Amino acid sequence: MPPAHVRFECPDCGIPVSCSEQHFVSDYENHLEVCDILREINEDDHDLVSGRFFSEFEYPGPQMEEAQVNMTNWDTLMYSREFTAVDDERRMRQVTRLLTYPITIGSVLHELSPYGLKDRLTPEGLRSLSALRYTLHPPKSGAGMDMKGIRPLAPPVRLFILGARAESSLPREVWIQLSYLFPQSTFHLIFIGPESMSNRDAEFPLPERTPSNPFGAIVEDRGLGGRVKISTYVEYFHTLHQAQHFYPYDPYFDAFVLFHPGLGHPASSHEWAETLPQLLETKVPIICTGYTEFDMQRDIDWVTKEARGEMDLLLQPGENRFRSLRWDLNDLDPGDVSCGNWGVWGFRGKRYETDEYRGREEQQ
Incomplete structure (x- = not known):
């Protein structure tokens, strides 16, 4: 039947x-x-859809320089960032559903990250993240508003968010929270993917492709506090990479982020087959998340197989401390539940150490 x-x-x-x-x-x-x-x-x-007032969606402003952020878990983060007190589990689930995207990135890149050598971070991961943290936490330069206080500023840190879907349509106040964790740095968020304009119908039609904007990028650089710039490309990354649109890549200023990319999913793995070698070629850190432990492990197995040994693990896979506390339902299977960014792990292209060649040693 x-x-x-x-x-x-x-x-x-x-x-x-x-x-x-x-x-x-x-x-x-x-x-x-x-x-x-x-x-x-x-x-x-x-x-x-109840119509109540969502006080939990009122986010705090910039962080005081004298106040440190505690990134142990959601409670300590929201307390140290002076969020409006959330004393209800449902309100907590609603607010973490959005904040999990910027806070997950910040929890990995921050110098006070909960992930260390004793907790899932590998020696190679420490080397890669130390380069980014050198840029994200610069020393005090004594800059000021007068002529004597003029100082050169470092370029913005570029975060390439590949396969962007729901995260590209988040309220911009959510992404600004990432800049508040790094008050001395600037960010350029680059959403890339054929679905990166989902739920953004008000911004259609897309800009025309011109010599100055060959891929029709949508650029947002106003009203974001002067610390964040957002660009959206409705295009595959391997197309942009082959055109050297973002070249060169610098491990001190660049990082890739993949939110539940489905690298090993049978329906989407073929779309990543051409992109993965290019990601490994850049030698830049790649942060990945997964809906469930099974989803994350499937991605790891696929990357390990396709990389053929040309991969260094930066962050051991495990549960994300800043995962969404709200569960999501698969409409096609009511028994399949997951949550946003349940797990997090990281990798990059393998680097080889070289020694100085001093000639053939004389045989005794």
Whole structure:
């Protein structure tokens, strides 16, 4: 018999999970494993359209230079950043659903990162991240507003966010929170991918491709506090790389970020097959996240196989301290739940050390 439509809703979670009450009863024990989470997802979705005032979406401004940020977990971060007190679990889930994207990047790159040599960071990872941190945490230069205080500024740190989808349409106040973690640095966020304009219908049509803008980039450089610039390219990265559009790459100023890229997913791995060698060629840190442990491990296995040994692991895979606390539901499979940026890991192209050649040693 052909499969029937899902019509019967669970009386506890309110999610349609079976085609009939009889099938629901026969599979009730398996449903109990996810029933509480499905109820939580359903309530969170209704909360977004309830019309209440979302005080948790009011973000704090710049950080005081004398105040250090504690990046141990969500609670310590929000307390040290002076967020409006969030004393409700549902409000906490809603606010972390958006902040997980910039804070995940900041938690890896920051000098007070919770990931160290004793916690998942590899020696190669320390070398790569130390280069970025040298730029992100510059020494005090004594700059001022007068002529004597003029100092040269370092170029902005470029974060290439490949395969951008939902993260490119986040409110810009969310991405500005990343710059507040690094008050002495500037950022250039570059969203790249064919779906990078999803949920941004108000910005259509796209700019024309001209000699000065050959790939029709959408540039946002106003109203972002002067510390962040955002560019969006509705194009594949390997096309931009072959045109040397972003060349050269510098490990002191560049990093790649892949939010749930699906590197090893059967439906999307072929799209990354041409991009991966180019990413490894740059020798620049690549930060990846995954929806679940299975999703993350599948990406790692695919990268390890395709890299053929030309890869250095920078951050051991594991659960992300700043993952989204809100769960998401797969509409095609009510039993499949995940959360944004559940796991995080990092890699880059393998670097080879060279020694000075002093000629053939004389045989004794």
